[in-house]
Amino acid sequence: MLKTEEKLNKTQYDFVLRDMRARIVIGGVQSGVGKTTITLGIIAALRKMGYDVRPFKVGPDFIDPSHQSVIAGNPSHNLDSFMMTPEQIRSSFLKNTSDESIAVIEGVMGFFDGMSGKNEERGSTAHVSKILKAPAILVAGVGPIARSIGAVALGYRDFDPDVNLQGIIFNPVGSEKYKKILEDGIDGILPCLGHFPKDEHLMIKERHLGLKMAHETTYDFDHLAEVTLENIDLDRLVKIAEDAGEIEGEITEFDPIFKGCRVAVARDEAFCFYYPENIEIMQELGVEVVEFSPLRDSLPDVDGIYFGGGYPELYAEELEQNEGIREEIKRRVEEGMPLYAECGGMMYTLRKVNGYEMLGIFDADAELTERLQAVGYVIAESLSDTVVSRKGEVLKGHEFHYSVVHPGDVRFAYRMIRGKGIVDGMDGMVYKNVLASYTHIHAVSHPEAFVNFLSLCHENPK
Structure with missing residues (x-):
């Protein structure tokens, strides 16, 4: 690479x-x-x-x-x-x-x-x-x-x-x-x-x-x-x-170096928190962005998946019922397809949310609480290479959630310099080419993160 x-x-x-x-x-x-x-x-x-x-x-x-x-x-x-x-x-x-x-x-x-x-x-x-x-x-x-x-x-x-x-x-x-x-x-x-x-x-x-x-x-x-x-x-x-x-x-623009690459972006009632720049930078880099609904659709023919935040806890039953897409995503993950998930998207990668079956990529469950669990800016140090970062890099972002995650046997990639993360000051669960975190990042602040992700997608075609 x-x-x-x-x-x-x-x-x-x-x-x-x-x-x-x-x-x-x-x-x-x-x-x-x-x-x-x-x-x-x-x-x-x-x-x-x-x-x-x-x-x-x-x-x-x-x-x-x-x-x-x-x-x-x-x-x-x-x-x-x-x-x-x-x-x-x-x-x-x-x-x-x-x-x-x-x-x-x-x-x-x-x-x-x-x-x-x-x-x-x-x-x-x-x-x-x-x-x-x-x-x-x-x-x-x-x-x-x-x-x-x-x-x-x-x-x-x-x-x-x-x-x-x-x-x-x-x-x-x-x-x-x-x-x-x-x-x-x-x-x-x-x-x-x-x-x-x-x-x-x-x-x-x-x-x-x-x-x-x-x-x-x-x-x-x-x-x-x-x-x-x-x-x-x-x-x-x-x-x-x-x-x-x-x-x-000065206005910064990017060359379309990933032409031919297709990335699926989850976009529906359950997944709707995206900075426009995070989508725009992928398109500017030559990627075809394919929107899909994990509530209703099957997985498009793509090279990678991006899950933003949203309200999976409100639609957990419907997400569980679309078993076909869950099985397809898990199969593609095992084959090495890159997947990046933030906050609500991270919850979808877990075993269960509020008792409903999710993707099961990570040995962890999530539940919604009545009390705010975390809100504010975060600074995260990457302890290993991930789909968006390299070991030793520091990322700035934001977290805001009412949910808690109970992890089992999982590996974390982020050490929180500022912010709460998932548990014990750690965030960013990793498995193969998957990264799932509470931390939201912004493409204007970290364009390299999306270049890293798209590079993996481009090098691991469907």
Whole structure:
């Protein structure tokens, strides 16, 4: 096998791209203030106004981007300053926007909330806004507060002078009198761009991992757009986005070195957590991506399989019932076919989930718990060669799950420098050409991981 660096023929444009691309960040004073609903409303309204909207999400989330993609009609990409370098963030942003588009970037948690305390901004909305030199609008959840809102606005405006904070949207506001109180409270501090009303028709149902996915949600697109147009100053918001100023960076592209290779990607209700870049990099490298449903289909004629995360615990009975595909996958694994599985996909490789039969590649069972087991960024050291890494390499990623795994006789490839993993600070179960872990990795951060995986797929044809 060739070394990764010999196979990774990535091409960077031989010029620095400088552009005045319209962009705006929608951040929150804290979690739960409604920034997702307001972001979706802004995307819907801008699209109705005729704009080509390119959505982005700060952080490692899979769920919010699924909604953004449906509303925008364009895929939503993640911008994460823990998993990605500033150069990688700018490259991804420039690659997925254009001169004619307007980028709407939804923040994560509170605007300045990053990995840890006051001296660590990585992972925060503020950090990404500074990397992209993007103006930001703050969403403030309101309730029993009046003049004190001025202190909140002043604090956010002055906390970091390198942040370009351009205004506030209040949510929810139920009366004209209260609107006036809030506007008076921030007068001379930050402009008010609108007041979003409380509207049950705009709420998205939740479950243990957060909001339900986009494919489970029915949208009243026109209502969402109209409510936003009536309550937010979209003309002013667009002007702020268009006046964001110049952004520069290099765009990284990859040569199609794996033409003829076919990789199956599990995509259905049970497996739906994928960073778009993880699929796009395979296609850019020349791979034919074949989507299939482990709930309903047989295994396509492919050279490898990629299982993302999702909700196998909710569909465990249906996954057990498709015995044909389970037997086919196990047969191909024994023959040496590469298989890479993350989180929910990892659970499918186990013997049982909530008592239902799964693939049985690993001697381990999983069960869903009522309590959150792990959430946050991870750093994993590879203790041996795997389908995505080489011994000694360090990978950054993310984990988020309510499940626990009870392993028997299994071998682990990851030592967790940061994060929980599967058990005792270990993650990444390995067997033949299979790797299954709780850790999600991102292709922009680790393109070499996907080159490693595709190299094995290319060298082990069906």
